[in-house]
Amino acid sequence: MKTLQFAIKKTIAALITIFAIICTNFVIFRMAPGDPVRMMFRDPRVSAAQLQAMREKFGLDKPLGIQFIDYLKQLAHGNLGYSFWQKRPVIDVIGDRIGQTLLLVVTALVIAVVVGTLLGALSGWKSGSKVDRAILSLSLVFYSIPTFAMGILLLLIFGYLLLLFPLGGITTPASGLTGFANIKDIAWHMVLPTFSIVLWYFGEYVLLTRGSMVDVLDQDYIITARSKGLRESVILRRHALRNALLPVVTLTGVNLGFAVAGVIEAETVFSWPGIGRLAYDAVMKRDYPLLQGVFLVFAVSVVLANLVVDLIYSRIDPRIKTGVSNE
Amino acid sequence: MVGMGESILEVKNLHIHYLTRVGPARAVDGIDFSIKKNTTLGLIGESGCGKTTAAMSIMRFIMPPGRIVDGEILFEGDDIVKMSEERLRKLRGKKLTIVRQEAQNALNPVMTIGDQIAEVILEHESVTKAEAWERAEKQLDLVGISHKRIKSYPHELSGGMRQRVMIAIATACHPDFIILDEPITGLDVIVQRQLLVLINNLREQLNLTALFIAHDLSVISETCDYVVVMYAGKVMERADKYSLFGNPLHPYSRALIEAYPSIRGDRKELVSIPGAPPRLIDPPKGCRFHPRCKYATDVCREEEPELREVDGHYVACHLIE
């Protein structure tokens, strides 16, 4: 039952972290210099009385402690605030767009992880060779190009110059496409933003997997495997990879923060209607409730995703599955 | 096939170098020995004398910057040094096996021990998975582990048990020849004794021919028929067990045996060999042992002694006629 113990421990830790994030969220927006209501309504024609009314409406005149409890109560009801820009509840705005972000981020992650891991494993297996050096240099160069920069470059070259891909958005406007044609349209719009994310992210996995592979190949059990007369492919698959990929799984969780950054940048450059783009719009429009909501959603998602990764890991690593040795 | 009285393994003029920036380190500098079927050859010497390097070279596990630069290793008549990788792979695990010194990580941490034993059987013999698994269970019985533990993972076993699993793996395909490279070193003494008994029983039961490497003389004397004494990459003396321990001829062999305290008789001061083994990049001229030998003469400092037969032993010393 070690797995259950582990699962409970990790879940509790995740919940505590989520609570800490909620508190942080609250604190950050209250520590803004200046008057939050002034910030939301910068039009100098708004009178002081109107501002005071606003303050009361949003409960901003109450003591901080009460504001915090109110905030928690709201959250418990799924109320993330009211977006000034969109003139509707934040939760609705986010709900509308989260699917598009998931589509983009999951696709990009899957491609990046698979390609990165394979290349990294190859690089590590042939450590020191020309193939290894080539893969490393390539990865390092791509890793140095931030997603938004890559996005702009891809947009300029493949969008504007070569006219191969659309310049933004998720579908061709007013085309009225449905069904399969619609899906193809979306896929076509997805290519450039996905690649902007992938081309940075895969480098992370190449480096990770390669390092792990190099460590594993140094281990005694690889010599034992060779002394059994096993074929190279078997040694690679069953002994090297299976062990090398374990730390990569753990680190996937840690790296999700980068995936979030990537999706925010890509959605901004390509006007992809997801919650990453919402962050940019909220900043531009000074819509703080919306920004708060987006931050909360991103942060909590990362914590939950990490939890899922930890739970999966506990099932695949026998050292955790069965507990520590009984010597 | 090798008949009784014939040699399974013949090492001839083996030279292994490790390339360093300042020149080659001559880890094994011209050694010869052979092992007859159903006998056990012991290889002793201080740390760094080249015995593990020699053992690993038989399996051709010498990785750069190490290299076998000369010599032959004839296994059942075929030269391992020149063999193709594919042929060698088929020998490893099946006819030619090794058990190394206990290491925390000598077993794959994410595979059950049953799988790891069955794996070598499945590779070399055409049996079904179920049959291989049954054989694995029998192997565990053979080495004294309850076969209920067949689904255990290595981290659930103690050091001694893990070493037993290594022995189970090495003997799984009924090999002709097994190398035991310090198989009990590093374990606690009671476990050492248990494993030694196990190894001796298996040698008889399975008719194994073995190369046993150790630096503990008592272990060698209990398990081996024939002994080779190495120093600084060279063979100093070769003899059968009784001749060597009864009447060691080479000053180094004598010193080694004298350094081993006897449990009987009066208590004496512990004797050790002064000095340290030489650096293999630039070994001493003449006899390698002369800087530490109390009998060294001028000829010892100048000329390297050849291995000569004296009184049933093979000795490399100018002073022994």
Added chain:
Amino acid sequence: MSSIPSLVLKDREKRRARRRKKIRDFFFLLFGHRMGLVGSIIIVTFIAVAIAAPVLHTVDPKQSGKAANILQPPSFHFWFGTDDLGRDIWSQTLYGSRISLLIGFLSAIVTVVTGAIIGIIAGFYGGVIEELLMRIVDFFMMIPELPLMIVLAAVLGPSIWNIIFVVSLVSWPTTARVVRSQVLSLKERPFVEASRCIGANDFLLMFGEILPNVIPILFAEAVVMVTEAIYAEAVLSFLGLGDPTRISWGTMLHFAFESGAMASAPWWVIPPILSIVILIIGFSFLGTAISDILKPGYKEMKGF
């Protein structure tokens, strides 16, 4: 690495000579490393450009131009062309290097100093202090960086000092963690005990003995932090959170993006993007070279 407590080694001259030799050896190894050499050249070039900006620029970068000069392609007068306000892009790019490097280095220094102090304290004292500090570190590492930086920057307002603060706040935990694990292994070494025996107090032990041994890894971390800071500043500025009075490359891209003129004026976009990318590559290469050099056995392999 010496295991003689540095407090005991009274011979200052010898110590200085040793340090000088170590630094010399390090540079030899660095320039011998392919990536190290390329990275160093790139970085030095950019620093030189940043310093020489007042000399190299042709037009005041903040000077809006006449209507006729809006969005001009590269010409004899405007080497990289102009933006939508008629400003000279070559000059903007030059001065942009100052912002990136300034923010990069300052953030890295703050991050590394903070991370080092916290890491050393946590590793040295252990127990409850370590638990507490490491929980805080874990918490920060769990939060996705860019959203946190965006939120903080939005709330604090656009200024380069806020950017530096925000970037450092988000980055110090990684350094603290790295330093702490280094300290844990150093704590047990004999030279620490030896110093304790001659009566060194905690503060001296931490910052007199342990800190000098942590410096190599701090240096490696600092380089990584500079890379992160340059990236972070670029992203935040691109998203409109940068300091509008100090035009950085990210801000240039932000204006280009917002103006919708990206397609028609690629000369506006290419210089800042290439500058960002090449500078980050420079620091990445340097970071890789340093981590290679610090690996045990590297010096010996190269014949030192």
